[in-house]
Amino acid sequence: MHVGARGSGSGPQGRRRDPPRCRLVRGRELPVRRRDLLLVTAGGIAVALAGPAALASPADEQRIVEAMTRWIERRAAGDTRGAAAAAAEAQGLIARLRPDLAGPPPAPHATVFAYVLELAARRQPGARPKLETAFLRVQVENTKAVLHAIRQALEQYRMDRGDYPKVGARALAAALADPRNPYVQLPAGSISTTGELVDGWGRPLHYARAADGSPVVYSFGANGRDDGGLADDIAPLR
Numbered sequence: 001m002h003v004g005a006r007g008s009g010s011g012p013q014g015r016r017r018d019p020p021r022c023r024l025v026r027g028r029e030l031p032v033r034r035r036d037l038l039l040v041t042a043g044g045i046a047v048a049l050a051g052p053a054a055l056a057s058p059a060d061e062q063r064i065v066e067a068m069t070r071w072i073e074r075r076a077a078g079d080t081r082g083a084a085a086a087a088a089e090a091q092g093l094i095a096r097l098r099p100d101l102a103g104p105p106p107a108p109h110a111t112v113f114a115y116v117l118e119l120a121a122r123r124q125p126g127a128r129p130k131l132e133t134a135f136l137r138v139q140v141e142n143t144k145a146v147l148h149a150i151r152q153a154l155e156q157y158r159m160d161r162g163d164y165p166k167v168g169a170r171a172l173a174a175a176l177a178d179p180r181n182p183y184v185q186l187p188a189g190s191i192s193t194t195g196e197l198v199d200g201w202g203r204p205l206h207y208a209r210a211a212d213g214s215p216v217v218y219s220f221g222a223n224g225r226d227d228g229g230l231a232d233d234i235a236p237l238r
Contacts, residue, residue, distance in 0.1 A: 060093055067089040069130070071090060117131060140200065147205070157176060170195050176197075192204070
């Protein structure tokens, strides 16, 4: 699975940095802010959750909740360094307490988020609503960024091949992200273990063709229902 993103820098806290890129392998690259692509940097939770098993203690579970709370606060403030530090702390704890979340492939964001919310409900109930809202925002942002990159890659594919790929999330992944002939590199977790392009909830993207032959691609959104691209469904950025 050849998906990923470049590592983040370590500039001064709070300073706005040049945006990294969601890399289009063919054609021009697409600038996208890092926070739209990954939960954390290449050393963080979204990339590897590995380590020896350990008996979970209430104190360690509480520390995970606190670290993830700091992560969403630093992330919202644009503090890349602080967010990375909080994510690294949470990663180390989760790796010890839940080695079953280890990759490859890495655990989907939705799985990690669900685990943290479970801990919050037990150890810090007051933090759960804030975490749940922040996690939903991350999943929506990540999904929008992936769909935007896919839309551009589809156009490049059509220019090269004369038509768009066959329909279905698996066919879409095979056409655009085949490691032997990729059109785009997407964030870790964008392709499922069954080879389908998925959204921030780990669900296959809807990919079909309209009556005029143009591509129709979107996520079912948080509710997991196909609302025909409406309601909370998420379509590519324009």
